[in-house]
Amino acid sequence: MIRLHHLNQSRSLRILWLLEELNVPYEIVSYQRDTETRLAPPSLKTIHPLGKSPVIEMDDKVYAESGAITELLIEKFAPKRLRPAVDSADYGTYLQWIHFSESSLMLPLSLKLFIKKAGVLDNDFLNAYIRQEKHKLLSYLNDEVAGKSFIVGNRLSGADMMLSFDLIVLAQREALEDYPYIKQYALQLASLDSYQRAMRLESNYDQST
Secondary structure, X not given: OEEEEEEOOOOHHHHHHHHHHHOOOEEEEEEOOOOOOOOOOHHHHHOOOOOOOOEEEEOOEEEEOHHHHHHHHHHHHOOOOOOOOOOOOOHXXXXXXXXXXXXXXXXXXXXXXXXXXXXXXXXXXXXXHHHHHHHHHHHHHHHHHOOOOOOOOOOOOHHHHHHHHHHHHHHHOOOOOOOHHHHXXXXXXXXXXXXXXXXXXXXXXXXXX
């Protein structure tokens, strides 16, 4: 049995969706963000030293990092269905998008949140950097998903699941209006049954709403 240590409103949403899509038995252990600091509770550190989510327990081992967990679960349960073949032309592109959401796109999104929390919204340098970097990255993504339902090979993959959390953040900030192809892509992902099941679970476990 897989055990998902799930923090509300976190990157764990990616793994929740993936597990629903895989349709394998799993258990959710729910955690809630501190309503003031928005940080994870200390109890998560009893599972993994970093005290972050997602974390899964599988085969008597503990794994952190949503990208690594996504690749592990797909390799174990759906390598032919949720990723391109290793010897295919799409495999390198798939790996690129698996990591894009955390290595490139998440930085300006996180910085926007941090400067708001820190009360430094009037920092000209940071604001200019965030605005320019976000526009560069979203323009790139917008071009890549034009006319596509999925980011790689026109079929659902782990890359879509990794991007999904970033798109939720952007939609909450109403930041997709200038990027119509991303918006269309996000709506397509949101229409999938497994995605909707995951969002219902998130809503049920999220005590802040």
